Amino acid sequence: MAYISYISGPVVRAVLEGEAAKLYELAFVGSASLVAEVVDVSRDEAVLQVYENSEGMRLKEPVRFSGEMFSAYLGPGLLGTVFDGIQRPLNKMGEKIEKGTALYALxxxxxxxxxxxxxxxxxxxxxxxxxxxxxxxxxxxxxxxxxxxxxxxxxxxxxxxxxxxxxxxxxxxxxxxxVQKMPLRIPRSFAERESPKVPLLTGQRIIDFLFPLAKGGAASIPGGFGTGKTILQQTLAKWSDADVIVYVGCGERGNEMTEVLEEFPQLNDPATGKKLMERTVLIANTSDMPVSARGASILLGLAIAEYYRDMGYHVALMADSTSRWAEAMREISGRLNELPAEEGFPAYLASSIAAIYERAAMVGTLGGKKGSVTLIGAVSPPGGDLSEPVTRNTRRYTNAFWALDRELASARFFPAINYSQSYSGYAESLKEWWMAVDEKAPALREWMLSLLQEDARLQKIVKLLGTEALPEEQRLIVEIASLVKEVFLQQNAFDDIDAYSPPQRVLKMASMIKTIQQQWVRCHKEGRIPVEVLKSMPVIEAFVRAKYEIPNEDLERYDELHERIVKSYEKLLQEYGR
Known part of the structure; x- marks a missing residue:
């Protein structure tokens, strides 16, 4: 019988005494039979990380090896359930989680x-x-x-x-x-990996249009404390057109997960009209839970996501936050006496992050269908430093990067995505899809991005000298960019109409802003009409209000507004020409 010879928090060493242990094998430690996993094996000793609170554990207590890898239980009953990091159903555990509690997952x-x-x-x-x-x-x-x-x-x-x-x-x-049992650390097999060419529509204009994410792709949301990472992930979980949502709260504050646990069962699913929880799996591993279980919680979420992917469904996995998972890895690595690398993280930090995001994919399943896992990971860099190791390595393995900005968040700008620091590598592969909606869509996107880049350059002058120091041509750019930011990029998550924008609405709004710019440039060149007059026209106010007044089922009203804008500026130009 193996027994405990060393204890350091969640790290335990066990003397094997003739027993055999396998790497990543499931084990039960101590008289309370705490769930653990073998992370290192030598001739006569095994090192285990315990996924439960190890307080009170003593030397010489027994260790039992299960003979199989740490696995997820997959089958009917996953949807609508809240699990902890080692797949114990929290709704069956009561208010207090007793260590050593063994509950069947389903x-x-x-x-x-x-x-x-x-x-x-x-x-x-x-x-x-x-x-x-x-x-x-x-x-x-x-x-x-x-x-x-x-x-x-x-x-x-x-x-x-x-x-x-x-x-x-x-x-x-x-x-x-x-029920199937699948090892957490081994990705499920599939027939072939396919290139992601269909967007994961989120209803958020800045994401879908400027920095899109493909189904089967990976995105990261870096941002400091209070920038809205959790709110954005909850918004994406509600509005994205994925078939199944897997939401992993990894090491986040208990009050944030409490909001998720209380709100999700009450939210109506916009796609089906039923409750959102009916297509959601929640995994809650808060900051007061055992640190070692954070890594298991993300692997559990991936195993569940791949299971539904192999049924032929599109799954969106929200991981909030991978920084807490990396911090847990750093703590365990320190207790294992491993040589630390940059900022104390283990040398295998980059490969561990890569192994997580690599499991996002659009695949042809063994059953002959197409399915995908889209992974969206929040990153919490200390002090908002985007150059720290977790953010930097995450950026290497994700093609969409949505950097959150503290100044925007403080100004109640949602989503608080900094368009100067964000990017998407999926824009080119999704171009064909957008052209099927409207052949002008790629050109509109390029126009808007270049406009915002020019505005960012001019804002440095504006902050020093004010808009009055700019010539009229450059003031036009600043004012149009302001319309883009305040009307197009900013959305009210609590407004019934503005909370979600389908692609058709996105394109109509972008097209109208470009038309406004064209009319302003024409009026300025032909009539020398001041910018203050151009932006104070009633049709501009009507356009600003339209995002709250024109429902998605009545987008033809945008076409009527478009005609009003053109006629109003033609009339203005005629009046100035007299």
């Missing part, structure tokens, strides 16, 4: 309506769909594990079953229920 009492897709005698391959289960009106496709294949000897008839009942048996003896 509901074993509920019966699900089961419909077989194969018959006895059929040959089935790895990852092939064998049955369907209805859950919240959601089709849950049951798959053969990626490492199994064979001839069906028995398939349960259509009916209602619990997740633990046998539903299929292959010739040779392999049997399975609705």
């Amino acid at each position: 509901d074993t009492e509920t019966k699900y309506r089961f419909t077989p897709l194969v018959s006895a005698g059929e040959r089935v391959g790895p990852g092939e769909y064998i049955a369907e289960v209805e859950e919240f009106g959601f089709i849950h496709r049951l798959m053969l594990p990626p490492d199994r294949e064979g001839v069906v000897a028995y398939i349960a008839p259509a009916g209602e079953y619990t997740v633990k009942e046998e539903i299929v048996r292959l010739e040779g003896g392999f049997s399975m229920s609705m």
